[in-house]
Amino acid sequence: MATNQTLAGRFTNLRARGAVIQAIREFFCGRGYLETETPFRIPAPAPEAHIDALPAGDWFLHTSPELCMKRLLAAGYGRIFQICRCWRDGERGSRHLPEFTMLEWYSAGSDYRGLMADCEALIRTIVGKIGRNATISYRGNEINLAGEWERLTVREAFARYGDVSIEEALAADRFDELMVQQIEPRLGLGRPTFIHDYPACCAALAKLKGDDPTVAERFELYMGGMELANAFTELTDADEQRRRFLYEEGYRRSAGRQPYPLPEKFLAELPAMPPSAGIALGVDRLLMVLLDAATIDEVVAFTPEEL
Amino acid sequence: MYSVADLRKGLKVTIDGYPYIVTAFDFAKPGKGQALYRTRLKNMVTGSTLDRTYRSGDTFEPANLDERTMQFLYKEGTDYHFMDNQTFEQIVVGEDALGDAKHYLIDNLKVEVLLYGEKAIGVTVPNFVNLRVVQTDPWIKGDTSGSDSKPATLETGYVLRVPPFIEEGELITIDTRTGEYSTRVKG
Numbered sequence: 001m002a003t004n005q006t007l008a009g010r011f012t013n014l015r016a017r018g019a020v021i022q023a024i025r026e027f028f029c030g031r032g033y034l035e036t037e038t039p040f041r042i043p044a045p046a047p048e049a050h051i052d053a054l055p056a057g058d059w060f061l062h063t064s065p066e067l068c069m070k071r072l073l074a075a076g077y078g079r080i081f082q083i084c085r086c087w088r089d090g091e092r093g094s095r096h097l098p099e100f101t102m103l104e105w106y107s108a109g110s111d112y113r114g115l116m117a118d119c120e121a122l123i124r125t126i127v128g129k130i131g132r133n134a135t136i137s138y139r140g141n142e143i144n145l146a147g148e149w150e151r152l153t154v155r156e157a158f159a160r161y162g163d164v165s166i167e168e169a170l171a172a173d174r175f176d177e178l179m180v181q182q183i184e185p186r187l188g189l190g191r192p193t194f195i196h197d198y199p200a201c202c203a204a205l206a207k208l209k210g211d212d213p214t215v216a217e218r219f220e221l222y223m224g225g226m227e228l229a230n231a232f233t234e235l236t237d238a239d240e241q242r243r244r245f246l247y248e249e250g251y252r253r254s255a256g257r258q259p260y261p262l263p264e265k266f267l268a269e270l271p272a273m274p275p276s277a278g279i280a281l282g283v284d285r286l287l288m289v290l291l292d293a294a295t296i297d298e299v300v301a302f303t304p305e306e307l
Numbered sequence: 308m309y310s311v312a313d314l315r316k317g318l319k320v321t322i323d324g325y326p327y328i329v330t331a332f333d334f335a336k337p338g339k340g341q342a343l344y345r346t347r348l349k350n351m352v353t354g355s356t357l358d359r360t361y362r363s364g365d366t367f368e369p370a371n372l373d374e375r376t377m378q379f380l381y382k383e384g385t386d387y388h389f390m391d392n393q394t395f396e397q398i399v400v401g402e403d404a405l406g407d408a409k410h411y412l413i414d415n416l417k418v419e420v421l422l423y424g425e426k427a428i429g430v431t432v433p434n435f436v437n438l439r440v441v442q443t444d445p446w447i448k449g450d451t452s453g454s455d456s457k458p459a460t461l462e463t464g465y466v467l468r469v470p471p472f473i474e475e476g477e478l479i480t481i482d483t484r485t486g487e488y489s490t491r492v493k494g
Contacts, residue, residue: 050341050363090312090342093334176340177360184337202339220338230338255364 006306013291013299016130020287021083023129024103027122033079033105038068040085044263047249048204052089052257054098060260061087064280066205067266069106070234074273078108083283094295095226095285098304106278111233112217115279116194119221119229120149123192127290138224138289141189150193154215157195161186170199188222195220204244206232221281223289231279238270309367311344319351319370322359326351326370326423351421352404352428373422374431379412387412389420389427400427410465411436411483432483437492438462439478446471456488 025035042062045053053060062068065082072080086102107114124145127134134146158166162182169175187193196219200208203216217233235241245262253259287299297303309320318329331347344361351370377389377398385402387409400420402409408418408430416436421429443459456468461481469488473479478492 048339050336050339091334091336093336096334096336176337177343179337179340180335180343180345181360198338204339227338 007301010298010301013287013293014301016291017287017299019130020126020290021283023126024083024122024283026129027125028081028105031079033081034077036069036072036077036080036082037084038065038072038082042068044261046205046263047245047252047260049248049251053260054087054089055258063088064102065104066278066280067263069104069278070273071266071269073106073108073276074269078274079106081105092304095288097284097296097300101283103281103283104278106276108274108276110277111275112196112219112231112277115231115277116149116151116219118279119194123286130290132290136290138292139294141224143188143223144191147191149191152193152195153197154195154199155197157183157187166199170201175199175202184222184227185225188224188226193222195222203232204248205235205241207235226285226289228285228289229279229281232277234273234276234278236270236273236275238267241270242267309369311361311363311365314344314346314361319372320348321368321370322348322357325353326372326428327357330356352423370423374419375422377418377420379414379416379418381414382412389418392417398427400430404428405430407483407486408432410463410486411438411481412463413438434482434484435480435489436483437478437480438465440469440473440475443469443473443475445474
């Protein structure tokens, strides 16, 4: 008999994983959200410069259920959520698995500020349901969930933590590098941080801010220096969305990435989508924070290397 | 040519003309941003380390390293001469590149020489090597000082601690991984 000790050793974490997923379902069902399932295998992923879909036959495995969820919104499903597997080619690291679990929810009539409030309520509820205190410790950082969560614009974050301004970072094509090296490790340490109002160029599917079109109504949620969620007030202008997709797809092709067809059915139905907000939250990452796990490997039953 | 997808611990690449080994590696990706590949690299010649972040599309020259079995011939100043047992080609390795291996080099010892191009950058000796003790104080019977070891100088000039019963002229086995006395060679 050869017991898989690594797998047996994850029992506590996997039991918590089940409880967290159940708590998520109860939270959304209790608030009138419909749980939905959309196909994993799709013909046309959203063209995004730095996200690669895995080919599956002539189609692709989805990198997020986003486009199908928005088609549901456009068809009148006003409050929907989904917990599902997503695939992103080539993403493997201490916080990345090429196959991972995403929670997405969408709400007609809401905006990105509404989603920030949802995040606070959801994570506080989950922590209560699994019998944890309102202060959790992640990698030696105490994170207080009970008080007001920090709201910081991307510009403020660069001014506070970066060695160059956001303009200089963008001009030098160092935005992502500085985010990883200088900004991210400082976010969500004493309390969770919503970092919001991303440069317009970093948000292919988000609505631009009415009073400042240089930034998009997009935020990310950080806890303990780790990115947990990405959210937008959704772009509902189909012409603008097509232009952005063409721009992203042009970048993809010039960089030698796998070409995608445009998601024409999504673009055709987008004008019917009401003003909405949507968010994607990495369930594995949330578990890492709640369970104080150093790597994503510790919160899943199997990594690809273990199969 | 390697791409960022090949990066992993233990990969050997050439940077600025030096062979480097990847000693730590992680993948990072902010939000919808581009992937970053964070590495720590160790220079296999100088031992210095370097932190570098790479992006998709970056490429690396493999470090062409070759390991060959050679025989130690003789030492001349700080130069150590070795001979390839197959080609009979002779090479010289400087003391710096030898590290601790220099303590164990006796005539005709078979070693593994790590070559970067034509340059020898490391020598691996067998785990156990027999060396003769050329100097050590005699064991005084009835010594109750409680000391369970004494210094001894080996034929290579290496000084280490040995048990009190070891005498001058004896052959002892050294564990080259720790540099410590292992056992006395009987006979």
